[in-house]
Structure formats: structure tokens, C-alpha cells
Amino acid sequence: MKEATRRLVDTIIKTLTITIYYWFARKAVSIWEAFQTKAFWLDMISLLCILLFLYAGGIKLLEYQKFIVQLDQSPMLKGLTGFIAWFIPTVELIISVTMSVGMLHSARLFRWSLLAFLALMTLFTFYILAILFISPSIPCSCGGVIGEIGGWWGHLAFNLIFVGSSAYVLLAQEAAAPIPVLGKLYAITAVALIPFFTVGYLALRVDRKPGHRFAGFERKLPINLHEAVAIMELNSNSYYLAGTDDDHLYLAHPSAIGQLLQIRNDLLDSTYIPLSLPPLTYISVTTSVQPPYFYLSDGNSGWVYRGLLRDRMALPYLNGSRFVHAVPTSGSIVGFYGMQGMKNALGYYTSADTAINYRDGQLIEQGGEGMFSTDGRLVYDKRHGRFVFVYHYRNEYLVLDSQMNVQHTGHTIDTITRAKLKIGHNRSDGQYVLQESLMVNQLAAVSDNKLYVKSMLLAGNEDEGMYDRHTVLDVYDLDKQAYLHSLYLPDRRGHTVRALTITKNGHIAVLQGRELVMYPFNKISLRNDTGKRKPNTCLKRSRQHYINHLTKLITL
Known part of the structure; x- marks a missing residue:
């Protein structure tokens, strides 16, 4: 299993290297010129978002039994671990694929995929906040490099960085091509209200006083x-x-x-x-x-x-x-x-x-x-x-x-x-x-x-x-x-x-x-x-x- 994980990480690193090389070849500019363009940084942030969900979804499926054990430790997820264990990594992989396709062929598909990425990351962030400040017990942090290094607070900081970065990309796209009012309403609901009420429901299910x-x-x-x-x-x-x-x-x-x-x-x-x-x-x-x-x-x-x-x-x-x-x-x-x-x-x-x-x-x-x-x-x-x-x-x-x-x-x-x-x-x-x-x-x-x-x-x-x-x-x-x-x-x-x-x-x-x-x-x-x-x-x-x-x- 460790060998499979290593191969997944190697694949992601190679993908990142090839993509960056392709970006420079397509734009035909120098590295210094690229660093001075807003488009380069927007693309790099988007690419990192894709790779994050590709790694997160892949590692959860490769270490499926370990992921289930980690979920079972959470006081907020009792009775839901069987569903969450396959649903979350599947959604993460789907979002990473649709974002990749959208970057190459469809700006509309990319925008909605990035919105889904932001909504899911917001959900994860609300969940971590609930674990740290509401949950009666704090389980071991999720697996992966971030969990091993920083624990729950490291996860929170990491998530906030990606929430802010993906929101920045969405706002930049909104400035270039404004979204209709109805679309903005859908976006606010997806990014803020759904994650908030979902985590609120999970928090209400917790037995805070088992004794x-x-x-x-x-x-x-x-x-x-x-x-x-x-x-x-x-x-x-x-x-x-x-x-x-x-x-x-x-x-x-x-x-x-x-x-x-x-x-x-x-x-x-x-x-x-x-x-x-x-x-x-x-x-x-x-x-x-x-x-x-x-x-x-x-x-x-x-x-x-x-x-x-x-x-x-x-x-x-x-x-x-x-x-x-x-x-x-x-x-x-x-x-x-x-x-x-x-x-x-x-x-x-x-x-x-x-x-x-x-x-x-x-x-x-x-x-x-x-x-x-x-x-x-x-x-x-x-x-x-x-x-x-x-x-x-x-x-x-x-x-x-x-x-x-x-x-x-x-x-x-x-x-x-x-x-x-x-x-x-x-x-x-x-x-x-x-x-x-x-x-x-x-x-x-x-x-x-x-x-x-x-x-x-x-x-x-x-x-x-x-x-x-x-x-x-x-x-x-x-x-x-x-x-x-x-x-x-x-x-x-x-x-x-x-x-x-x-x-x-x-x-x-x-x-x-x-x-x-x-x-x-x-x-x-x-x-x-x-x-x-x-x-x-x-x-x-x-x-x-x-x-x-x-x-x-x-x-x-």
C-alpha cells in the first residue's frame, strides 16, 4: 500500500511538471514574463486545486480501510462512515477531472467545477472548526502529509489557504465575465449555506454528555x-x-x-x-x-x-x-x-x-x-x-x-x-x-x-x-x-x-x-x-x- 501511495505521488508530481512545461510552451513566454502575468498565477492556483483533489481522492481509495477507521473515530460521523468513505473521494476525483477538462476546453465547465471545489473545501473547513470547538472529543487527524505534520490546526490553515485561493480565482473570472444574479445566488448557496447547515446537522447529532x-x-x-x-x-x-x-x-x-x-x-x-x-x-x-x-x-x-x-x-x-x-x-x-x-x-x-x-x-x-x-x-x-x-x-x-x-x-x-x-x-x-x-x-x-x-x-x-x-x-x-x-x-x-x-x-x-x-x-x-x-x-x-x-x- 505504501508503494501504491508513492506511485500516486510520483504521478502527480510528473503531471504538475508536464503541465507547467505545456503552459510555457503554449504561451511562448519566459519564466520571468510569466511570473508577471495574472493569468499564470490563476492557472497555477487552478492546477494546484486539481492536484489536491486528485491526491486526496486517490489516497482515500488506496487506503480505504484506514480511511474508514479514521472516520469512525469522529463523534460527528456516527452511522455515516460507510457512505462518506466512498462518496467523498469519488466527488473529489470527479471535481478534479471536470476542472481539468474545463481548463482545456470549457470555461463554463471549469467555473462550475471550481465552485464545487470551493464548496467542498468550505464544508471541510466548517467540519474542522466544529471538531476543534464544538465536538466533545478530538479524534486523530485525517491521514496524508498535512495531517501527519500539522494535525487538525494544520488542516485548518491548509484548507483556509485553498479556500481563499480558489475564491480569488472565481472572483477574477467574475470580473472578466460577470455571472447572472441567479447564478450568484446558486453560488452563495453552494459555497456557504449548504456546508454550514450540513456541518450544523452533524454537530447536532453528537452526544456531548455520554456520561x-x-x-x-x-x-x-x-x-x-x-x-x-x-x-x-x-x-x-x-x-x-x-x-x-x-x-x-x-x-x-x-x-x-x-x-x-x-x-x-x-x-x-x-x-x-x-x-x-x-x-x-x-x-x-x-x-x-x-x-x-x-x-x-x-x-x-x-x-x-x-x-x-x-x-x-x-x-x-x-x-x-x-x-x-x-x-x-x-x-x-x-x-x-x-x-x-x-x-x-x-x-x-x-x-x-x-x-x-x-x-x-x-x-x-x-x-x-x-x-x-x-x-x-x-x-x-x-x-x-x-x-x-x-x-x-x-x-x-x-x-x-x-x-x-x-x-x-x-x-x-x-x-x-x-x-x-x-x-x-x-x-x-x-x-x-x-x-x-x-x-x-x-x-x-x-x-x-x-x-x-x-x-x-x-x-x-x-x-x-x-x-x-x-x-x-x-x-x-x-x-x-x-x-x-x-x-x-x-x-x-x-x-x-x-x-x-x-x-x-x-x-x-x-x-x-x-x-x-x-x-x-x-x-x-x-x-x-x-x-x-x-x-x-x-x-x-x-x-x-x-x-x-x-x-x-x-x-x-
């Missing part, structure tokens, strides 16, 4: 909501939580692997700690802190470095074993979430080992979902020296000892016992892709025998508005395997919690957008909600308050 459809459980809801006691503004939203000690939080940044940001627990003081690192070849480095050590790990490169915080010197600790995620401890053991064969697995490593010791059988796959059904988050319980693995897509967690032996299995309060996933298979390269998923448990943290889980599902007794404006943390007792209660952390500037940890002084430290926020453990007072979902009591009191005041005004 609201599975309310077969209830939460113990707090009356007193948590309010921030300290906030620190960061200069980037790319910081992540690296760890804690008795008095400090440690943050790291993916583009600054040679330093840590040390922040006092009250968020009133911070300092950068430079790390002494050897020359490293890395792909994706994660920095972790478990006093007295700091760790640098790169699962793609297969190495882990460790050093003491007091001397800041990183030394080789593990090399040659690839993994997904490393979870260091304060001792000599590092826990790992990685792959063994074609399955996800949990493992551990000590300084006496030569490779990661993966355990078989702890992560149980479900049905045809394979390794995707065992995605999850591994966290470390420092006080009890054990690990906890929380599944992302089902209501289950594992409590494991330091050597990844399962001590017991627990369940979160929701009803999703089986992962709700849709897996796509690209037969051309054998790859499997996660197309649709229902996230159940997104984040997790452990402290004082309690497990804190960020749940993505609405409970039956929760108010939708309150749920949508807060991050919900469900709290579990690990030894008793019991659900205790839930916490509400308010969104800040539209940002939900993206990382959390529990500090030594008993606060919840979270990252929300570009802010590090500290929430206290208030004394929890629980609402006694049972049965059907009830409105928020604060809202009820507020409405009654206004009714009483309105009654007094009427009686005056």
Missing part, C-alpha cells in the same frame, strides 16, 4: 461544597504533578526535563530545582518524585534514571525494557504498567533485577475489546507500601502488593461492569484503533487508606447543572472495600481537574488549566438523597426567597 446516560446508581452528596484555600497561577498549562514530600509539591514540564518546580504546600513560595542529567536520547520523558529520590522515565526509549533529591544527580537505573507508565516508590521498587506480548500487564523492578518482572493474569480482558478494555491508571499507596490499579472503562480497581500480587479487587459505585468500547481494525496495516469509548474513572489518587477517583458518570440523585460545573471525586476505603462519600471540586475558568494528589497537610492539590489549586478536607456533611434525582437545595431556597420578596411587593 449522563448511565445513572443507575446514587452518590452520597455533600452539603458543604469545597472552596479553594490557595491558588497559584502557572505560566503554562502543560505542567504535571511529579510528586510530594512533607512540605512541598513538585511539578514538572514536558519541555524542561532538566528541572523541577518545587512549591511550598501553602503555595506562597516556589523555586526551580536544576537536575544534573547525562546526555539522553528520549522521546517522551516523565519526571517523578518519591523522596528521597527523583526519577526520569521514558517508556518509548525503555529507560529509567534515578537520583537523590539532595545531590540532584540522575544515574542509570533501568535500561532496555519498554513500558507505558512507571510509578516509583520511596524504596528500591518501581511499579510499571506496560505491555507483555499484545496484552497490557502490571510489573515491578528492583535494583537487583535485569528487566521488568511482568505478572500474567491480573488485568482481565473483556470480549473483543482486547487490550483496550484493560486501560487504566496505576497509583502508589506510600503509607501501606502497595499499588492500586483503577480501570478506565469499567467499575473496578485492584489493590496489589509491592510485587504486583493482587490482594483484593474492589468496585466503584457505578454500574458499568463491562467496558463500552468500539474498536476499529485497519486491515491494510493490521492496527487496531479505539473509535468510541465511555470513560468511567479518569483520575485516581491514594492517601491514608482512601482511594480518590474522578468519576465521569452522573448519578441518579445528582443535579445535572451541579455535576457539569464540578469535578466529582468518589472516595473509597481500600481495606473495607467500601464507598464512603463524594467530593465536589468546582471548575475554574471552565477548566475541570486534570491532575490531583493528596498533600501531607491533608489538602487536595489539583491542576486546573494553568492554575495549581489547593482544596481543604472539610468536615463532610452528607445530604440524605434517595430515590429520584432531586434539584439542588440551594437553588430551591433561592427560588423561595425570591417568591417571598415578590409577595411582599405585591401586598404593599
